[in-house]
Amino acid sequence: MHMGDHSADVLNGVTERRSVVLDESALDDWFRDGMSIALGGLATACHAMVAVRHIVRRRLKNLTVIGSAVGGLDVDLLIAAGCVRKVICPYVGAEALASIGPFYRAAAEHGEINVWECDEGQYYTGLQAAGQMLPFLPCRGGVGTSFPEINPDLKPFTDPVRGETLLAVPAIEPDVAVLHAAFADGYGNVQFVGTGYADRLLWRAATRTIVQVERIVSNEEIRKTPERTALLASAVLRAPYGAHPFSSPGFYLEDRAHIAELVEAGRRFARSGDRQPIEAYLTRYVDTAPTHVDYLEAVGLRRLFSLDEYTR
Amino acid sequence: MSAPATVKEVMATFIARDITDGEEVFVGTNLPVIRAGALLAHLHHGPNMRVMIAHTRTNLYHTPVMEHFQLLTDWRAGRWAEGYFNDHEVVFYQKSRRNSVFFVGALQIDAFGNSNLIGLGKDPHRLILRGPGAIATTTNASHVRRFYLYVNEHSPRVFVERCDFVSTVGWAGGGADARRRLGLPGGGPRYCITPLAILDFDEQSKRMRLFSVHPGVSVDQVRAQTGFELIVPSTVPLTSLPNAEELAILRGRVDPQGLLRA
Numbered sequence: 340m341h342m343g344d345h346s347a348d349v350l351n352g353v354t355e356r357r358s359v360v361l362d363e364s365a366l367d368d369w370f371r372d373g374m375s376i377a378l379g380g381l382a383t384a385c386h387a388m389v390a391v392r393h394i395v396r397r398r399l400k401n402l403t404v405i406g407s408a409v410g411g412l413d414v415d416l417l418i419a420a421g422c423v424r425k426v427i428c429p430y431v432g433a434e435a436l437a438s439i440g441p442f443y444r445a446a447a448e449h450g451e452i453n454v455w456e457c458d459e460g461q462y463y464t465g466l467q468a469a470g471q472m473l474p475f476l477p478c479r480g481g482v483g484t485s486f487p488e489i490n491p492d493l494k495p496f497t498d499p500v501r502g503e504t505l506l507a508v509p510a511i512e513p514d515v516a517v518l519h520a521a522f523a524d525g526y527g528n529v530q531f532v533g534t535g536y537a538d539r540l541l542w543r544a545a546t547r548t549i550v551q552v553e554r555i556v557s558n559e560e561i562r563k564t565p566e567r568t569a570l571l572a573s574a575v576l577r578a579p580y581g582a583h584p585f586s587s588p589g590f591y592l593e594d595r596a597h598i599a600e601l602v603e604a605g606r607r608f609a610r611s612g613d614r615q616p617i618e619a620y621l622t623r624y625v626d627t628a629p630t631h632v633d634y635l636e637a638v639g640l641r642r643l644f645s646l647d648e649y650t651r
Numbered sequence: 652m653s654a655p656a657t658v659k660e661v662m663a664t665f666i667a668r669d670i671t672d673g674e675e676v677f678v679g680t681n682l683p684v685i686r687a688g689a690l691l692a693h694l695h696h697g698p699n700m701r702v703m704i705a706h707t708r709t710n711l712y713h714t715p716v717m718e719h720f721q722l723l724t725d726w727r728a729g730r731w732a733e734g735y736f737n738d739h740e741v742v743f744y745q746k747s748r749r750n751s752v753f754f755v756g757a758l759q760i761d762a763f764g765n766s767n768l769i770g771l772g773k774d775p776h777r778l779i780l781r782g783p784g785a786i787a788t789t790t791n792a793s794h795v796r797r798f799y800l801y802v803n804e805h806s807p808r809v810f811v812e813r814c815d816f817v818s819t820v821g822w823a824g825g826g827a828d829a830r831r832r833l834g835l836p837g838g839g840p841r842y843c844i845t846p847l848a849i850l851d852f853d854e855q856s857k858r859m860r861l862f863s864v865h866p867g868v869s870v871d872q873v874r875a876q877t878g879f880e881l882i883v884p885s886t887v888p889l890t891s892l893p894n895a896e897e898l899a900i901l902r903g904r905v906d907p908q909g910l911l912r913a
Binding site for chain 1: 785788
């Protein structure tokens with residue numbers, strides 16, 4: 340049988356499907372100074388904290404952080420550690436547990452970070468533009484407001500079809516999206532318990548996506564419910580309790596005492612410039628806990644077990 | 652004989668009576684009064700309402716009690732839900748919300764119902780007070796059938812002549828066609844609900860007007876606590892109180908935890 344050159348190229352010797360499961364130590368290769376990083380989850384749930392703590396531990400600099408639409412204290416922690424230059428998301432906080440992230444507030448008020456002011460509609464429009472490989476998409480929300488004046492990237496223009504004034508929202512293009520989900524197989528097929536918030540949109544917008552999961556399951560398990568597969572990850576990290584101190588639907592609730600410790604450290608800093616509490620926090624939970632297992636040990640099994648959704 | 656209605660119960664009842672059966676209502680989380688108003692309307696006279704609380708759509712007409720949950724992402728809220736949606740679809744697809752009712756909070760509100768959640772100060776990059784940000788209010792308030800401004804404080808620092816920044820358009824510079832001129836399809840703010848009073852908007856100028864005062868509050872008090880000149884009609888009624896049936900639903904089914912009585 341004749342084989343052309345083309346077929347020879349195709350038969351490059353790869354005969355096995357490649358696993359995308361990462362070892363935690365390989366996270367180093369994924370993040371560098373100045374990157375644009377999208378963080379999944381929402382508010383007090385499902386932030387990819389193993390990856391976030393990894394970034395904090397390395398004290399990466401000048402990051403553009405695209406928080407979730409209701410950005411959590413994952414963003415606040417990165418700001419506390421001095422990793423952030425620019426924040427793109429409509430909110431940073433923990434709702435009733437902290438109406439605004441204290442480090443975010445202080446850094447914004449002192450001009451130490453650049454806040455790309457937007458509402459959720461504008462934020463999602465920018466991500467959608469990135470996902471569609473468009474330079475911008477139009478948005479109506481913001482017409483008549485101060486947004487274009489505060490954030491000159493939001494440009495009013497006359498729509499050539501109907502003559503309306505709309506805002507052009509430029510594509511928000513994450514270099515990498517960092518998500519936390521319930522399950523994935525070794526090939527990167529990710530399934531959520533719950534809706535997954537807007538994580539699928541972050542995946543669509545980003546160049547590459549890392550997903551930490553509560554449990555890595557078999558490909559056969561994924562194939563039982565293929566309609567539930569939400570996205571295909573570039574890399575998968577095994578991370579039980581990996582959203583802690585935030586909740587992970589189907590697994591555990593947010594750890595309110597731990598969140599309060601972080602918030603209190605932020606409030607101390609905001610009130611008096613005292614960094615001692617946050618430095619103590621970072622030492623205990625990040626710098627002297629070089630791996631996720633070390634972190635979980637620092638938090639303690641008793642605490643982790645108390646976070647069950649339905650038994651208390 | 653049950654205890655008299657609290658101000659928060661009065662505010663919730665006002666909201667409830669302004670919502671009709673068949674309407675769709677969007678409520679965020681940790682907003683006990685707004686949540687209670689929407690649920691009271693649903694259980695009292697709105698069996699066909701679509702009630703969205705955070706990401707859940709619920710119908711509780713035959714459900715005895717719905718517990719309050721504090722956090723947006725509390726997955727256990729699904730116990731009361733018949734639908735559970737992801738965040739970006741709820742925000743993105745405004746066409747499906749064009750007939751719905753929404754609520755907007757604010758750090759500042761001006762005489763035409765424009766409002767600010769961004770922060771206080773002159774320089775947006777050096778705010779004196781960084782606010783929570785607009786969340787989804789800008790986009791939602793541009794499109795929904797009508798919205799209500801809701802604040803927990805009625806004072807001259809909230810009701811200001813001019814907002815430092817506008818994150819949500821009310822009636823812009825005033826006039827009944829103000830929103831149409833901006834191309835905003837939504838119906839704009841109908842009422843502003845505060846712990847002292849209900850405010851509405853003059854039909855022509857769309858300037859804010861005193862609609863009713865809550866029990867125990869005087870017209871002069873509202874005027875003094877408002878930082879711009881409010882239109883005050885010659886007679887201002889009291890905000891009406893919940894009746895026995897409404898109070899029973901509020902206390903028994905909507906708010907058994909007593910958040911509105913605290």
